Amino acid sequence: MISLALGAILAALAVLLTALPFIQHADDLDAPLDGPTPEQERRIAVIEERDRALAALKELEFDHRTGKIDDTDYRELVGPLRRTAAEALRIIDEGSAKE
């Protein structure tokens, strides 16, 4: 008998917890999810691009310093990376300026 009562309490608590969001936000009936908009998604992709390029530059710098990459290779690789990073930064700035 005690077991059954405890079980019933457990079930009631479970129902309460799942119903909680509906009780708490009873006023706004269909609050949407707060996901990024397609425009924001594009910006996230560009920001990821920027971070990637910056991380790669940092890494290249470090590899050059530790001697894993010699001067010739370093000069050859550093140019395109800097351009990618600069390009991403420009897009991000433009986007921010527009708004």
Added chain:
Amino acid sequence: MALAIAMLLAVFLLYTAVVGNSTPVLQPSNLAGHTGTVSLTGEVIGPVAGESHTTGLTFGLRDISGKSQTIPINFHGSVPDLFKVGRHVNLTGAMKNGTFVATDMTTKCPSKYTTTNGS
């Protein structure tokens, strides 16, 4: 490209190795006609006699379902801890003059936890 080549190589290796190394897994009821090395699974039937290091340990083996004739076994080697009459064992060996001569024996794997009622 490199990907495709690697995959092809892998499949090729796979093929050659598989053809070379497989052993049929049989039960006493479908052993007839196999002369090469096979893996034989079944239930141990008494009496167990002999000595596995000298003359060989002799016992019988039949299908786990119980519905087959019993095949005489002669085993040389190290007897596993769990070996006894009624256990399910796996033997590796070949038929020689009507007796299955085995050199390797494993009992049901201990990693299957339910040992008493699981089989």
Added chain:
Amino acid sequence: MADLGRAALIVSFGLALWALAAGITGAMANRRRLVDSARNALIACFVSTFIASAILASALVRHDYTFVYAASHTSHDLPTLYSLSAFWGGQEGSLLLWLLILTGYAALSVTLNKRLLRDLIAWTVPVFAGVATFFSFILVAVSSPFVTQSRAVDGAGLTPSLQNPYMVAHPPMLYLGYVGLTVPFAFAAGALLARQADERWLIATRRWTLAAWMFLGFGQLLGSHWAYVEVGWGGYYAWDPVENAALMPWLAATAFLHSVMIQERKGMLKIWNVVLVALAFELSVFGTFLTRSGVINSIHSFARSSIGPWFLVFVCATAIFSTWLILSRLPLLRARTKLESALSREATFLYNNLLLVALCLTILWGVLFPVLTQAFLGESKTIGRPYYDFFLRAFGLPLLLLMGIGPLIAWRRASVRSLIATLRWPISVALTAGVVLLILGAGSSIPGIIAYTFCAFVLTTIVVEVVRGTRATGSLTELVGRNRRRYGGYVVHFAIVLFAIGVAGSSAYGSTKEQLLLPGQTMSVAGYNVTYKNLEVEKGPTSSETRAVMTFTGRSTGTLRSGTNAYFADGSSSREVGIHTNWLRAEDLYVIFDQKQGEGVYFKVLVKPLVNLLWVAGIVFIIGSMVALWPDAREQKRLVARLALARA
């Protein structure tokens, strides 16, 4: 109390089902309240599963034999710790442990990420809930741990081979690993379902994957050590399907941990990474199926297991779901960048991935071979040790080599010139080591000498990397702090090298000898002279213990005892091997008491060089993994900053 346990499981099932249904509806209709409700249900599901588990655990510890599960897995003379470990000694308890760990992981990972990944979590929750629904359904309807009976006098006890500290730790470790692989899968699937191809899910789940991978790896090593010390046949890995079942998802996860770095760096391999995550998850469910259904020992017991068919359906359903999901999101996952050169860090990661997956799939092929040949040829065939050993060498040795090249090769594009310059040291050290070992007589095994040369190569690479890095940054701690994942990774590589040395040493350079010894007689094996002194029989608490007392001289001197235990409870016996460890050579003298023969005893004596490096490797592996997975607040901050910037 069993009623409450059953009720708790029914509540778990209901909550999981609600989390699945409300989660899907909420995410599709973009309704925040439904999504939040589903998330709460998933967390509540953990709580009620925890209650059910606590009830089962207490019944086991109290030896409450009205629980059939307690009666069939414990007995009065069983110590409390082993009574508790009976939780995972049987099928029902193991499934409950699965569900408990799953909901625990789900509740924690979802709660920690709920703000940052709200849109992904909306879809992650129903994926977790789907898996939880399956397991709670099985526990409620098919295989319940709360079946009761009228009180029995004493229980059946726990199989002697499981009454062992290893068996207390090994299964939960494996489960933490297996089940943990659901986390990256749920987040990856969540991201795909939400059509979000950015790398948030990767960053959010990286540590979870690492932790699961660490548990899985360490759990397997514990199992190996148990087999080595307790099972007593002198080996630590038998390519048994159950062992393979744990190895396969570990290999897939290893591949993922590497390829994920290419996605982070280059935005490449997005499809491949999702495939690996799905594969790892699929293999872990399949592994549970293999261990639990009994398909493997004999395919005939397939139909007899009550949960086998259910699991098969579940494995197929998740496989179909993953395949559909990945195929339908292919356009989203296309990479914009390409591999720039076959001679770059990216490329070595790619080769490493191919080899790991190839190894994983060849093992899968071996495991499935008996089932497949039965289905297509009408006669079941197995493939044994030579097959696996062959592929371990064919794929493992190149992997070892890559482990040495990878860290030293530059990202993007490396020129042959600079590569030779950086590899100068490792190559010369490796070649020297190879020549020295050849002179010392290691040439008796070709794979062995290759493995050792490669090991020397990898070790030098690691040392060169760390020394150069320290010189550039000024201090070792600063270097490691800069990129803990990388240097933790090197520590793990070091562990793998130790492991490889141990495996090669004990398998390629070991010696075995079997002989009948009368008391006082001596046999000699690989530099040891082992003498059988006398036999002692003692009555222990649960068994009659027969021990042969042995002395040995030679490479080291001492005594050891090897024998058998005959258990009173069920008349079974087990061999208790005698092991002497020579730490100077990391070598074991391993004596198996095979059989009594009149006055004499047949002994099998093995000398296993370097075998102890395997266990040392386990500790190093844990240290390296911990370094790599220790939380880093900077990452979280970066994610927040990105999102804020995107919304600015």
